[in-house]
Amino acid sequence: MPRLAFAQSFWDGYDTLEKPIRAGVRKAMAKFQAMSVAELNADKGLHLESVENARDSRMRTIRITDFWRGVVLAPDDGSDTFLLVNVLPHDDAYTWAAKRLYSANSATRALEVRNAVALDELTPLYETAARNAPRLLFADVSDGTLRELGIDDQVLRAARSIVDKAQLEAFATLLPEDQLEVLQYLAEGFSPDEVYRDVVAVRRPADAPAEPVEDLATVIANTSARIRLVTGPQELEEILVKPFAAWRVFLHPSQRRVAYRASYGGPVQVTGGPGTGKTVAALHRVKHLLGRSDDGRILLTTYTNALATGLRDMLGLLLDEDEKLLARVDVTTVDAFAHGIVRADSAAAPKPLGDREQRQLWEKAVKQLDLPFSAQFLAQEYRHVILGQNLRDLDAYLGASRRGRGTGLGPTRRREVWRAVERFEHFLRSRGATTHLRICARAAELLADGPAPYAHVVVDEAQDLHPAQWRVLRAAVTPGPDDLFVTGDPHQRIYDSRVSLGSLGISTTGRSFRLRVNYRSTEEILAWSARLLAPVDVEALEGEGTDSLAGYRSLLHGHRPQVQGYATRQEETEALVERVRTLLAEGLAPHEIGVCARFNLSLDAAEDKLKAAGVPVLRVKGQVAQGSEGVRLATMHAMKGLEFRAVSVLGVAEGSVPFSREITPREADPLQHEADLLRERCLLFVACTRARETLSVSWSGTASPFLSHLS
Ligand SMILES: Nc1ncnc2c1ncn2[C@@H]1O[C@H](COP(=O)(O)OP(=O)(O)OP(=O)(O)O)[C@@H](O)[C@H]1O
Numbered sequence: 001m002p003r004l005a006f007a008q009s010f011w012d013g014y015d016t017l018e019k020p021i022r023a024g025v026r027k028a029m030a031k032f033q034a035m036s037v038a039e040l041n042a043d044k045g046l047h048l049e050s051v052e053n054a055r056d057s058r059m060r061t062i063r064i065t066d067f068w069r070g071v072v073l074a075p076d077d078g079s080d081t082f083l084l085v086n087v088l089p090h091d092d093a094y095t096w097a098a099k100r101l102y103s104a105n106s107a108t109r110a111l112e113v114r115n116a117v118a119l120d121e122l123t124p125l126y127e128t129a130a131r132n133a134p135r136l137l138f139a140d141v142s143d144g145t146l147r148e149l150g151i152d153d154q155v156l157r158a159a160r161s162i163v164d165k166a167q168l169e170a171f172a173t174l175l176p177e178d179q180l181e182v183l184q185y186l187a188e189g190f191s192p193d194e195v196y197r198d199v200v201a202v203r204r205p206a207d208a209p210a211e212p213v214e215d216l217a218t219v220i221a222n223t224s225a226r227i228r229l230v231t232g233p234q235e236l237e238e239i240l241v242k243p244f245a246a247w248r249v250f251l252h253p254s255q256r257r258v259a260y261r262a263s264y265g266g267p268v269q270v271t272g273g274p275g276t277g278k279t280v281a282a283l284h285r286v287k288h289l290l291g292r293s294d295d296g297r298i299l300l301t302t303y304t305n306a307l308a309t310g311l312r313d314m315l316g317l318l319l320d321e322d323e324k325l326l327a328r329v330d331v332t333t334v335d336a337f338a339h340g341i342v343r344a345d346s347a348a349a350p351k352p353l354g355d356r357e358q359r360q361l362w363e364k365a366v367k368q369l370d371l372p373f374s375a376q377f378l379a380q381e382y383r384h385v386i387l388g389q390n391l392r393d394l395d396a397y398l399g400a401s402r403r404g405r406g407t408g409l410g411p412t413r414r415r416e417v418w419r420a421v422e423r424f425e426h427f428l429r430s431r432g433a434t435t436h437l438r439i440c441a442r443a444a445e446l447l448a449d450g451p452a453p454y455a456h457v458v459v460d461e462a463q464d465l466h467p468a469q470w471r472v473l474r475a476a477v478t479p480g481p482d483d484l485f486v487t488g489d490p491h492q493r494i495y496d497s498r499v500s501l502g503s504l505g506i507s508t509t510g511r512s513f514r515l516r517v518n519y520r521s522t523e524e525i526l527a528w529s530a531r532l533l534a535p536v537d538v539e540a541l542e543g544e545g546t547d548s549l550a551g552y553r554s555l556l557h558g559h560r561p562q563v564q565g566y567a568t569r570q571e572e573t574e575a576l577v578e579r580v581r582t583l584l585a586e587g588l589a590p591h592e593i594g595v596c597a598r599f600n601l602s603l604d605a606a607e608d609k610l611k612a613a614g615v616p617v618l619r620v621k622g623q624v625a626q627g628s629e630g631v632r633l634a635t636m637h638a639m640k641g642l643e644f645r646a647v648s649v650l651g652v653a654e655g656s657v658p659f660s661r662e663i664t665p666r667e668a669d670p671l672q673h674e675a676d677l678l679r680e681r682c683l684l685f686v687a688c689t690r691a692r693e694t695l696s697v698s699w700s701g702t703a704s705p706f707l708s709h710l711s
Pocket residue numbers: 246247250251252255272273274275276277278279280281489492518519520640641642643689
């Protein structure tokens with residue numbers, strides 16, 4: 001009986017196929033499960049047919065419907081595994097198949113595909129241009145080294161004609177996957193040894209014989225990162241009927257390496273730009289940890305309740321809804337977890353106040369005590385210094401470092417601040433109230449008194465956690481191997497948290513990993529968004545040094561973002577309605593479209609206009625009911641962790657982005673001023689990087705200064 005495998009190139013398009021075509025795929029694939037090779041070749045319905053003028057003689061097409069064809073790679077070496085590589089309209093299928101050549105990579109031993117025809121056509125043109133170029137991109141790497149890294153003749157010739165990274169990207173869709181990645185790593189300045197370690201060694205089978213084995217079944221088995229082998233009819237039905245979530249099966253080797261390492265000596269940190277699959281890696285780590293013992297409990301946290309709900313659903317999918325396993329994982333926010341701990345200790349636990357109410361109490365304290373500080377200054381001092389370092393009395397505060405604060409405070413001033421703190425806390429007590437961070441501080445104390453409740457803690461969206469929240473997580477698990485697995489992106493820090501993980505007993509030294517391939521957005525969206533952050537340095541996740549987006553890239557391509565100013569708000573909103581209508585007409589479902597702005601108020605106008613145009617809309621506040629249909633409207637903050645095929649970012653105007661009221665004046669505190677600006681810049685970056693295929697950024701009046709260096 002033949003075996004059947006599915007290539008990632010097939011899954012990439014499968015979700016967007018219409019229902020009857022998907023049904024056709026299922027039917028055709030079922031035949032592969034039921035027939036012998038001879039029967040398959042003879043079957044009239046399937047019509048397994050070779051492709052004329054194909055660069056790869058193993059290319060076949062199969063009939064899916066009258067107009068759609070599947071493209072299949074058929075073994076010609078006596079092995080029995082067929083690989084479904086694409087499903088396309090009839091003519092496109094033949095054109096696509098004729099140009100593609102599959103081959104085994106000599107270093108990784110995995111199956112790769114290239115557009116051999118386009119490479120043959122383009123390379124001579126690039127070679128001619130390269131003759132006059134002052135420098136070639138891979139001039140410093142010898143042919144021998146490239147070959148050791150798996151580069152073959154055709155790719156070597158193309159690589160020798162490339163002058164810069166932009167040209168390499170132009171070749172990206174034509175080159176075989178592993179070879180492309182090798183070249184991209186080299187282009188980013190990684191040494192050949194590093195590239196061998198990070199790209200080749202992680203894919204090459206441990207038992208690879210010295211001479212490559214070329215039969216298709218072996219090569220397919222070597223390609224687990226990009227190919228899924230289906231072994232039985234039930235498995236086939238399951239993966240075709242369920243909406244396919246590629247991340248469940250196909251992990252990038254860098255994701256696999258961090259998620260499935262048997263064990264780590266202590267806390268692990270995984271960083272990476274937006275959409276690099278950090279959440280996916282965290283979920284797979286949970287799966288791995290569950291498999292390591294029969295009883296250990298796991299805490300999986302993220303930043304908001306809405307994200308926790310999404311994470312719980314994804315975990316269910318990954319664990320095939322296995323109730324026993326799911327019951328061992330608590331998926332929640334750090335705040336909710338801390339509340340639970342405090343409530344379990346005392347039923348009369350105080351209620352947390354929101355930011356605005358806290359600000360009012362600080363204002364009252366300033367007035368009553370006639371202090372020379374603003375309420376904003378005190379709130380920040382309380383958050384960053386006092387709660388940040390868990391300072392419990394005046395003496396501790398008098399001796400504390402105020403690193404990161406931009407104004408000096410002598411002992412007299414500190415005493416005044418402390419009076420304000422005491423007054424603020426008195427107000428809280430008299431109202432039976434508290435703050436989320438104080439609850440966290442209390443929870444950490446309570447946890448420290450008893451046995452740690454979890455065997456492992458996995459943290460997603462870690463960049464925004466405050467030291468008080470980290471203390472809760474630290475206390476929730478006994479320090480030791482596999483205690484904490486932390487993922488986050490400091491470029492997406494939007495709540496001005498400053499931490500030094502090491503000082504909180506969470507040292508990730510020697511256990512820090514970075515993901516670089518973006519699975520969400522097109523390279524065009526990514527490159528544009530990354531330039532928003534180009535003028536600034538971003539502090540690393542663990543609080544030591546800075547982070548960068550070097551090497552961060554996408555393999556997807558599409559349109560450049562549309563960046564457009566309008567004379568009035570009304571014109572901007574009308575243009576939005578038109579854009580949404582066009583997207584819907586192009587076949588996007590309403591929930592695949594996201595619209596966001598800095599303020600809820602700006603979204604009101606958009607909501608009214610969209611509704612008036614008959615477009616269903618849904619405001620994202622906290623939690624969106626699953627399955628409700630409607631274009632999603634969210635503030636930039638609420639966009640965190642979400643993604644849409646198309647995103648419109650509205651109102652990116654001077655005064656709004658950055659929001660002038662949220663920016664501490666430079667004279668009041670130069671460091672806080674810079675931190676506030678950075679936070680707002682990151683917020684815009686987060687909003688823009690939610691887009692998968694289409695991004696539009698607009699404003700009315702004068703554009704945001706954050707856009708001034710972008711044309
Ligand atoms: N190995 C993979 N194969 C296919 N798709 C993937 C893979 N890894 C991640 N994705 C997809 O890429 C998108 C982004 O993944 P994910 O949300 O995990 O990224 P992230 O790094 O946590 O993003 P962000 O920091 O922006 O919130 C998701 O749609 C996810 O399903």
